[in-house]
Amino acid sequence: MHRLPKEVGSWIYNFFYNEHSIAYVKIDAQLCIAAKGGNVKHYGLSSLRIGKPVTDQLEFMEGLLPCPELPYHMAMVELPSGRVADLHLFADDDCVWLLFLDATAERDNKQRLQQKAYEMTLLQERERQLNEKLQSTNEALRKSQEGLSREYQRAESLLLNILPASIAERLKAHKKIADNHAEVSVLFADIVGFTERARSVGAVTTLAILNYFFKAADRLSERYGCEKIKTIGDCVMVVAGLPTARSDHAKALAHYAVELRKAVKRERFAGEPIRLRIGIHSGPIVAGVIGKRRFAYDLWGETVNLASRIQTSAEPDEIRISDATYQLLGPKFACDPLGETELRGAGRVRMWRLPA
Amino acid sequence: MLQKKICMLGGFSVGKTSLVRRFVQSIFSETYLTTVGVKIDKKSVALPGKTVDLILWDLAGEDDIGSFRVSHVRGATGLVLVVDGTRAATLAAALTLRERVEAEFGAMPFVLLFNKSDLADRWEISDSEIDNLRQLGWQIYLTSALSGEHVDDAFRQLASMVTK
Numbered sequence: 356m357h358r359l360p361k362e363v364g365s366w367i368y369n370f371f372y373n374e375h376s377i378a379y380v381k382i383d384a385q386l387c388i389a390a391k392g393g394n395v396k397h398y399g400l401s402s403l404r405i406g407k408p409v410t411d412q413l414e415f416m417e418g419l420l421p422c423p424e425l426p427y428h429m430a431m432v433e434l435p436s437g438r439v440a441d442l443h444l445f446a447d448d449d450c451v452w453l454l455f456l457d458a459t460a461e462r463d464n465k466q467r468l469q470q471k472a473y474e475m476t477l478l479q480e481r482e483r484q485l486n487e488k489l490q491s492t493n494e495a496l497r498k499s500q501e502g503l504s505r506e507y508q509r510a511e512s513l514l515l516n517i518l519p520a521s522i523a524e525r526l527k528a529h530k531k532i533a534d535n536h537a538e539v540s541v542l543f544a545d546i547v548g549f550t551e552r553a554r555s556v557g558a559v560t561t562l563a564i565l566n567y568f569f570k571a572a573d574r575l576s577e578r579y580g581c582e583k584i585k586t587i588g589d590c591v592m593v594v595a596g597l598p599t600a601r602s603d604h605a606k607a608l609a610h611y612a613v614e615l616r617k618a619v620k621r622e623r624f625a626g627e628p629i630r631l632r633i634g635i636h637s638g639p640i641v642a643g644v645i646g647k648r649r650f651a652y653d654l655w656g657e658t659v660n661l662a663s664r665i666q667t668s669a670e671p672d673e674i675r676i677s678d679a680t681y682q683l684l685g686p687k688f689a690c691d692p693l694g695e696t697e698l699r700g701a702g703r704v705r706m707w708r709l710p711a
Numbered sequence: 712m713l714q715k716k717i718c719m720l721g722g723f724s725v726g727k728t729s730l731v732r733r734f735v736q737s738i739f740s741e742t743y744l745t746t747v748g749v750k751i752d753k754k755s756v757a758l759p760g761k762t763v764d765l766i767l768w769d770l771a772g773e774d775d776i777g778s779f780r781v782s783h784v785r786g787a788t789g790l791v792l793v794v795d796g797t798r799a800a801t802l803a804a805a806l807t808l809r810e811r812v813e814a815e816f817g818a819m820p821f822v823l824l825f826n827k828s829d830l831a832d833r834w835e836i837s838d839s840e841i842d843n844l845r846q847l848g849w850q851i852y853l854t855s856a857l858s859g860e861h862v863d864d865a866f867r868q869l870a871s872m873v874t875k
Contacts, residue, residue: 414766415751418716418786431748466747473745
């Protein structure tokens with residue numbers, strides 16, 4: 356320090372000794388502590404013992420000595436005491452000096468800045484990740500929405516094949532469906548001699564015949580505004596006047612019956628044209644949906660039972676109607692009277708035959 | 712006294728400090744506090760027939776790998792390479808750091824930790840990638856400093872490797 360003025364020398368001494376709490380440890384060739392001094396207390400090093408191995412007492416020196424690249428500097432080392440020091444190692448003959456210069460404030464300062472910078476970088480990385488994830492999620496969502504809407508349309512069209520549209524809407528809204536309909540007409544129709552013919556032509560042909568019959572029933576339902584409620588074996592049940600009421604339900608169903616009879620005759624079953632027995636009756640019924648998973652829209656009531664009885668009593672090719680239906684048809688339909696006939700479970704019933 | 716210097720290496724915010732805290736003090740803090748410079752901790756590990764004191768050098772993870780001070784690793788006998796499993800780029804960072812250390816001081820034992828295994832929904836490293844590294848004979852652990860999962864296993868494995 357002899358080349359510096361006294362004032363500068365004393366300032367430097369003050370700077371290191373007071374501001375940076377300088378301390379030193381002298382290490383001998385045997386790697387034992389030879390001396391210590393300065394502000395050792397500041398670093399919690401007061402208990403260092405002279406003459407004992409340095410690595411036992413200063414763990415961070417493990418592996419560092421002997422060091423081929425002296426002087427050696429390690430910046431901002433946090434010691435077990437919590438103090439942060441810049442460490443300087445330099446050689447002098449066969450001794451190594453280890454200097455401690457407090458850097459706690461600098462470290463804290465740098466940490467604050469570094470922390471902000473890293474947090475910013477992390478946020479940007481996270482934002483990028485989330486954006487990527489969002490994009491792929493959106494894409495997947497769009498695809499599954501497309502799939503769903505396809506499925507929905509399929510389910511919708513299946514449902515409409517089974518149920519009248521207004522009933523399907525209410526069912527989807529989870530409403531209970533059991534409605535009284537005061538005035539409807541109910542038709543039953545089945546194929547004459549079905550069982551015997553089915554036996555003679557085999558299952559595949561029989562199925563084709565049934566398919567032809569029921570498709571015709573569906574097609575005509577649409578044309579005459581009737582609802583095909585169900586099929587039972589070779590029998591079909593059709594109603595007019597619901598779900599929306601109509602005053603001409605009997606007429607609609609009468610036309611329907613005539614057309615159905617005409618339509619099926621075009622197809623041959625075991626060598627002969629298909630012939631039907633058809634029965635119609637009019638009156639009040641209850642309509643509703645029963646079942647949950649394999650639900651069915653169906654009709655109940657005496658009107659339904661009697662319509663079925665009338666159908667069973669009809670002759671081949673005959674459309675037999677009850678007196679109630681006859682009254683509703685009016686004078687334009689010139690029907691043949693059949694008189695009163697005893698029907699099982701219904702007593703004597705007055706019936707009419709619709710002309711060909 | 713058996714004493715070994717071990718260096719924690721990896722990119723920033725991968726969990727080096729948290730892993731040391733979990734291993735040494737069995738605690739975890741959600742608060743991210745970046746390490747500047749070096750933090751030194753010690754933990755005794757009892758192995759069959761011996762006890763070794765691991766001197767753990769928790770080195771600052773650098774954003775810019777180039778600014779990493781290789782000289783801090785002088786005297787180390789083993790490395791803990793730490794990767795953040797939720798940030799794929801940190802794997803390359805850890806491997807580069809290892810290369811730089813080996814170029815300076817030669818090969819030394821290491822364990823590779825894929826940390827933050829508790830953040831499964833944000834995981835970015837594929838199983839096949841990890842399997843490929845295992846094929847190289849590397850000691851690999853999926854760790855969570857938060858839950859402590861596999862943290863002790865990884866350090867104990869390294870302790871036995873550096874005392875062989």
